[in-house]
Amino acid sequence: MTRTAEKNSRKHPEVVEKAARCRFTTEYKRRIALEAEQCVQPGEIGALLRREGLYSSVVARCRSQLREEPLSSSKKSGNKRKLTPAHEVARLERENERLKEKLGQAELIIDVQKKSRR
Numbered sequence: 833m834t835r836t837a838e839k840n841s842r843k844h845p846e847v848v849e850k851a852a853r854c855r856f857t858t859e860y861k862r863r864i865a866l867e868a869e870q871c872v873q874p875g876e877i878g879a880l881l882r883r884e885g886l887y888s889s890v891v892a893r894c895r896s897q898l899r900e901e902p903l904s905s906s907k908k909s910g911n912k913r914k915l916t917p918a919h920e921v922a923r924l925e926r927e928n929e930r931l932k933e934k935l936g937q938a939e940l941i942i943d944v945q946k947k948s949r950r
Contacts, residue, residue, distance in 0.1 A: 856890075864891060865898040 856864075864884060868891050871877045881888060915923070 854890075856894075861894040862898065865894040868895055869898075 867880055868877055871880060877891070881891065
């Protein structure tokens with residue numbers, strides 16, 4: 833094999849080095865969720881998944897979004913979850929405990945440094 837043939841055999845031009853994440857439009861999500869909601873016979877959702885080339889988790893997420901809140905066209909919606917007050921309190925308590933531990937460590941280090949200077 834020549835060097836050029838070896839280089840060409842290593843990288844195939846149709847192979848993508850990094851897979852791109854699928855991004856679905858709001859209209860598409862709404863359409864898929866509504867179609868999935870209308871499926872009543874066994875196997876209809878499976879046929880929908882095969883036809884659209886989707887995983888069941890994508891359809892489940894679209895359906896829950898449709899039930900919980902209207903699908904907005906905002907690009908900033910992302911993966912942010914709305915925290916309930918109880919979750920927020922728990923998060924703040926964990927952060928408070930972590931900061932108390934760091935403060936205790938810092939005070940210990942300062943005491944050791946004070947004693948070493950005597």
